[in-house]
Structures are given as structure tokens and as C-alpha cells.
Amino acid sequence: MYKPNNKRYKNELLRRLSQEDLALVEPELVRCELPLRMMLENRNAPIEFVYFLEDGIGSIVAKIPMGRDTEVGLIGFEGMTGGALVLGDDQSTHECFVQLAGEAHRLPADQLRSVLSQSETLRPFLLRYVQALFIQTSYTALVNARSKLEERLARWLLMCDDRVVGDRLTITHEFLAIMLGVRRPGVTVALQILEGKGLIRANRGEIILRDRNGLIDLADGAYSEPEGEYRRLIGEIG
Amino acid sequence: MPRYFFHYRDGDRFKEDYEGELLSGIAAVEETAMASAKEIIAEGLLGGNPVLTGYSYEIHDEARNLVLVFPFSEAAEKPGVRP
Numbered sequence: 001m002y003k004p005n006n007k008r009y010k011n012e013l014l015r016r017l018s019q020e021d022l023a024l025v026e027p028e029l030v031r032c033e034l035p036l037r038m039m040l041e042n043r044n045a046p047i048e049f050v051y052f053l054e055d056g057i058g059s060i061v062a063k064i065p066m067g068r069d070t071e072v073g074l075i076g077f078e079g080m081t082g083g084a085l086v087l088g089d090d091q092s093t094h095e096c097f098v099q100l101a102g103e104a105h106r107l108p109a110d111q112l113r114s115v116l117s118q119s120e121t122l123r124p125f126l127l128r129y130v131q132a133l134f135i136q137t138s139y140t141a142l143v144n145a146r147s148k149l150e151e152r153l154a155r156w157l158l159m160c161d162d163r164v165v166g167d168r169l170t171i172t173h174e175f176l177a178i179m180l181g182v183r184r185p186g187v188t189v190a191l192q193i194l195e196g197k198g199l200i201r202a203n204r205g206e207i208i209l210r211d212r213n214g215l216i217d218l219a220d221g222a223y224s225e226p227e228g229e230y231r232r233l234i235g236e237i238g
Numbered sequence: 239m240p241r242y243f244f245h246y247r248d249g250d251r252f253k254e255d256y257e258g259e260l261l262s263g264i265a266a267v268e269e270t271a272m273a274s275a276k277e278i279i280a281e282g283l284l285g286g287n288p289v290l291t292g293y294s295y296e297i298h299d300e301a302r303n304l305v306l307v308f309p310f311s312e313a314a315e316k317p318g319v320r321p
Contacts, residue, residue: 149281173257183274185244192253204256
């Protein structure tokens, strides 16, 4: 007899689905690669697939016409794309694309709608994740308005580190510039500041976290709080 | 479009830009350096620092030729595009 198995997944949401909900979702899931810069959602366009990330990082990015991009949401193996579908919308407001290559299990949007209508427990569970992502975004708004460049950088390095195995991050300066809302050359300056404090080592496209607690201190409350809210809403990671 | 590397110098400290970015030419290089320097100076001021005029970008092309030295003092004194 078919028995769904949560332990097959690294994705924290799939791991936590009830047996009944996983039995509904699992037959429709297709494993897929997430190459760098792959579009997961397009701006003001219908959502085609929902991605439950196994690893890698997806980034929700807001754009002002003729302006530069700013990241407003970060998704790794703790989450999923397609929050708008869970909320009852059928399209995405912003772009979402892969900033660090990885893998995911994807589900067509229609299938998600269908399983949401068949289960009384799936939507409430996924809504808790959407709330966690909303909290993350609200902290991003706060730090973008109030925190110094190196404090924001410390927060994002910690957030990336949480979503990557090991202490080496291969994230591009182009991505960090979007995260930080600065022009790309400024990322070198900000990395130099953290390096000068002994918190990281930045080398040829690779950033090594040397002092996680020091980075948390530097982020000055902007890290930890949303992560604590995720644990409250969803559970411990890993 | 050619790729330009914005190395950064702060007194004795030198930080290499390994990634670089694609820009249409020297005018775009200067505009990017100006806007980025204004941004960094503004961030510094908001963080309680003095104007960081001792910094500079040393910008190289793909053949490692130095194409522009851009002292941050330029960004402190001259107008430029909005960062």
C-alpha cells in the first residue's frame, strides 16, 4: 500500500505535512533543478508552479520602473514559493528567481488549488509559513529603513548561511547588491568592513563566516527575531 | 559590453573585485563609481562617520588595464546621478 514518507524531503514544509496532506500532494510533485537565475515567478503574471525548495535560495525581488531592484523575501529549504496562491490570489506581484542554485519539488498551481480544496488542514498549515515569510519581509522593510549597510549585510549573510550547508557561501556581489539595495561596487566596501572586524573572510566569489555570534551582534536584533517567529509558527529547522 | 572591475582602496587596505560588472564604456564606469561612492558616503554619514574621502575605486578592464581612479572625494564635492 502507498504510504507517504516525509523523511524523503529536505524541505521543512513537506517534512511537516500530515500523512493525509502529503498523500494528496506527493503524487503531483516533480523533482526539478533550480539553476542560477531561473525564474520561479514573474512580475504581475499568473503563477504556473509552486516550488518547495530542497536546497538553494530563491529571492523575491521588487522593482521600481527605471530603478534598481530590492529583495523583499528570501526562500530556502524552510519554505516555498507561491504564497499568493495560498492566500487566494492566482498571480505574483513580484519576480521570484533563483539566487543560489539548488533543487526543488514543484507542483503545478492548479494542482495546489485542487489539493487545497480537498484538505481542511493544508491551507492553515501553509498560511503559517506565509505569515513567517511576511514577518521576514516586515523586518527587511525595517532594516532597509533603519539599519546601516554593514548591519544589513550581516543579517543577510546569516540568512543565507541558515539556508546553505557548511560555512562557505558562494553568493555573487550582484545578488548581495540586490539584497542590500546598493550598487554592486558598494558590496566590496561593505564586505571589507566586516572582514576588518574579523567576522568574515571574503575571497574570489566565496564568503566564509568566521564569527556567527559576532555577526548576530552586529545585526543588532534584525536577525534572530524573524527566525524565532518561524520556529514558533512552523518549528525547529533541521 | 565589456566587464569592469571596481577594486577598492582605503589607505593601505585594498580589496579586489573579482566579479566585475558589464558596462557600456568609460562614461558608464564613471557614473557607476560616482553613484556608488555617493551611496557609501551617505551610509557612512548616517552611521555617524565623517565623510569617507580617503577611499577610492580603482577600476580595471578585463585586460587588467587601469581605466579610472575614482576618489570618493569627487563624489563628496561634485554632482552626479542619483545613487
